[in-house]
Amino acid sequence: MRNPIRSEQAAFRLVWLTIGYFALIVIGAAIDRWLGLAVFILETAAVAWWFTTHSDREPPVMQSSGQGPAGRRLLVIANETVTGRELLAELRRQAGVGPTEVLVVSPALNSPLKHWVSDEDDARARATERLEVSLAGMRAIGIEARGEIGDGDPLQAIEDALRTFAPDELVISTHPEGRSNWLERGVVSGVRERFALPVTHVVVDLAAADPVAAASAAEPDQPA
Amino acid sequence: MSAHAETNPSYPQPHHGNANEHPPPIHYSSRINPVIVGIFLFIGSEIMLFGSFFTVYFFDRVVNGHVHPGSPWPPYIPGTHTQYERPWFLALINTCILVTSSFSMHWATTSAKRGNRAGLCSGMVLTLLLGTTFLLTQVIEYHRIGFNTSDTAFAGTFFGLTGLHAVHVFIGLTILLAMTVRSFRGHFSPEKHHGLEVGGIYWHFVDVMWIVVYVTVYLL
Numbered sequence: 210m211r212n213p214i215r216s217e218q219a220a221f222r223l224v225w226l227t228i229g230y231f232a233l234i235v236i237g238a239a240i241d242r243w244l245g246l247a248v249f250i251l252e253t254a255a256v257a258w259w260f261t262t263h264s265d266r267e268p269p270v271m272q273s274s275g276q277g278p279a280g281r282r283l284l285v286i287a288n289e290t291v292t293g294r295e296l297l298a299e300l301r302r303q304a305g306v307g308p309t310e311v312l313v314v315s316p317a318l319n320s321p322l323k324h325w326v327s328d329e330d331d332a333r334a335r336a337t338e339r340l341e342v343s344l345a346g347m348r349a350i351g352i353e354a355r356g357e358i359g360d361g362d363p364l365q366a367i368e369d370a371l372r373t374f375a376p377d378e379l380v381i382s383t384h385p386e387g388r389s390n391w392l393e394r395g396v397v398s399g400v401r402e403r404f405a406l407p408v409t410h411v412v413v414d415l416a417a418a419d420p421v422a423a424a425s426a427a428e429p430d431q432p433a
Numbered sequence: 434m435s436a437h438a439e440t441n442p443s444y445p446q447p448h449h450g451n452a453n454e455h456p457p458p459i460h461y462s463s464r465i466n467p468v469i470v471g472i473f474l475f476i477g478s479e480i481m482l483f484g485s486f487f488t489v490y491f492f493d494r495v496v497n498g499h500v501h502p503g504s505p506w507p508p509y510i511p512g513t514h515t516q517y518e519r520p521w522f523l524a525l526i527n528t529c530i531l532v533t534s535s536f537s538m539h540w541a542t543t544s545a546k547r548g549n550r551a552g553l554c555s556g557m558v559l560t561l562l563l564g565t566t567f568l569l570t571q572v573i574e575y576h577r578i579g580f581n582t583s584d585t586a587f588a589g590t591f592f593g594l595t596g597l598h599a600v601h602v603f604i605g606l607t608i609l610l611a612m613t614v615r616s617f618r619g620h621f622s623p624e625k626h627h628g629l630e631v632g633g634i635y636w637h638f639v640d641v642m643w644i645v646v647y648v649t650v651y652l653l
Contacts, residue, residue: 214476217630220637221539224532227641231648238653245653 230256280308284370285354286363286400287382288315288336291343293413296382297350303378304352311347311354312374315340316366324361333358363396364403371404379404382411476638483642486597487649490590497587508587510580517587520574521651527570528647534563535640541616542633545626553621553629557613560636564606571599591650598639598646605639608632 214220230252238245283303287296291313303309319332340356347354359366367379381397383389391397397410497508507517541556580588612632615621621629 214634214638217539217542217633217637220634220641221535224535224637224640224644227644228532231644235648235652 280310281306281378282310282374282376283312283378283380284367284374284376285311285313285380285382286316286359286367287313287343287380287411287413288318289339290382290384290411290413290415291315291339292346293382293411293415295413296343296380296411297346299380299409299411300347300352300354301350303380304350309352311352312370312376313340313343313347313354313356314359314366314370315343315356316359316361316363319361329361332361363391364399367400367404376406378407378409380409380411382413385412385414388416479638479642483594483597483645486590486594490594490650493586493590508585511585517580517585517591519591519651520578523570523574524647524651527567527574528643530563530567530570531640531643534560534567535637537563538633538636542626542629545616545621545629546623548623550616550619554613554616557609557616561606561609561613564602564609564636568599568602568606571595571602594646594650598643601639601642605636608635 214223233252234245234249237248281303283300285291285296285300287293290296300309300311304311315336317329317332317336319329323329323332336358340358344354344356357370359369363381370376379400381391381400383391383397386392397408401408494506497504497506501508505516507519509516537556537559539556541553541560544550544552544556575592582589582592609632612629615628
């Protein structure tokens with residue numbers, strides 16, 4: 210939700226909106242008490258509707274294109290599937306085109322309750338472990354990569370990463386349809402709508418690759 | 434070829450020595466900006482504070498209608514058939530004064546952003562004077578209103594709500610005074626005027642609360 214008093218100018222605007230809001234109520238009440246109540250209800254509903262439909266966050270700060278001497282830059286968003294073979298294969302394919310710099314962001318998935326009580330240590334520890342394994346795998350196939358732990362919300366994690374890293378392309382890795390919480394929540398389509406960057410969606414089937422790994426990956430609260 | 438995991442550089446990191454000597458690095462979700470949380474906590478606390486006073490006011494109003502069916506609002510002065518008189522016109526003038534002070538505050542802030550120091554200082558002085566005028570007018574209103582806090586529940590809630598707002602105005606004036614002094618000392622520039630911005634937000638907030646109080650207590 211946008212903060213209505215995020216700046217002096219916004220607060221000044223709020224003064225005028227408040228005057229208009231109450232002026233209509235007073236005029237309505239002066240004509241008839243019930244009309245005043247109706248105006249109050251209508252105005253309040255309108256304000257609630259506005260906040261609901263215009264509650265989009267501030268647009269992300271986009272970096273300039275990362276194309277330069279360092280070559281292409283890829284931003285990879287993956288959590289449990291960050292160690293998947295399909296993801297490594299895709300990165301290897303992209304790296305084969307030319308010099309490629311990769312930033313892997315692994316959202317620290319957490320349960321809503323733990324998120325709201327700021328109990329994120331375990332979630333971050335699990336994400337860090339997976340990230341280390343993934344980066345080791347990339348190192349083994351010669352991909353220049355570094356990693357970060359991101360926000361539990363993958364869209365927010367991407368937005369945060371975009372403030373410091375200017376990718377040419379986004380790579381999102383998820384479980385297959387039916388087992389992926391991210392797909393169920395429409396994360397991939399949300400990323401395509403929100404960010405003006407090419408998006409590659411990689412489906413990683415951990416169950417097919419390693420049943421043991423798949424079983425351990427199923428433990429966290431929100432399978433990605 | 435370099436591959437390594439690192440934590441987000443925006444999170445505070447231990448600077449030196451043995452890692453065991455330091456607490457673990459603080460990390461928080463960037464989805465919840467601490468500044469936003471702070472402002473929302475402030476607004477939330479203010480809503481609860483004013484909300485409790487408004488609840489008492491409306492409770493009194495509803496109960497009055499049930500205990501004395503058909504009795505008007507404001508209620509009769511005990512022992513008479515004369516209603517309490519709310520000085521709505523004087524309060525309307527006071528409202529205009531406070532709204533004007535919001536204008537001058539905005540002018541001051543805009544001037545600071547444009548590097549207009551004369552406009553900044555003039556705007557701050559004008560805002561300070563208008564705010565002081567508002568407060569003095571309210572003191573005069575209290576002096577001449579003809580009832581006191583201990584008279585009835587209506588009188589108590591009237592003074593409670595308007596007095597609570599007056600306290601906010603007083604705090605706002607204290608902040609404005611500091612901002613005015615800083616303006617004359619040249620502390621604000623187009624690049625650095627955060628103190629002005631925050632004080633301005635508070636002053637506009639006080640203005641918004643007065644509009645709510647005025648409409649509720651004096652008009653409806």
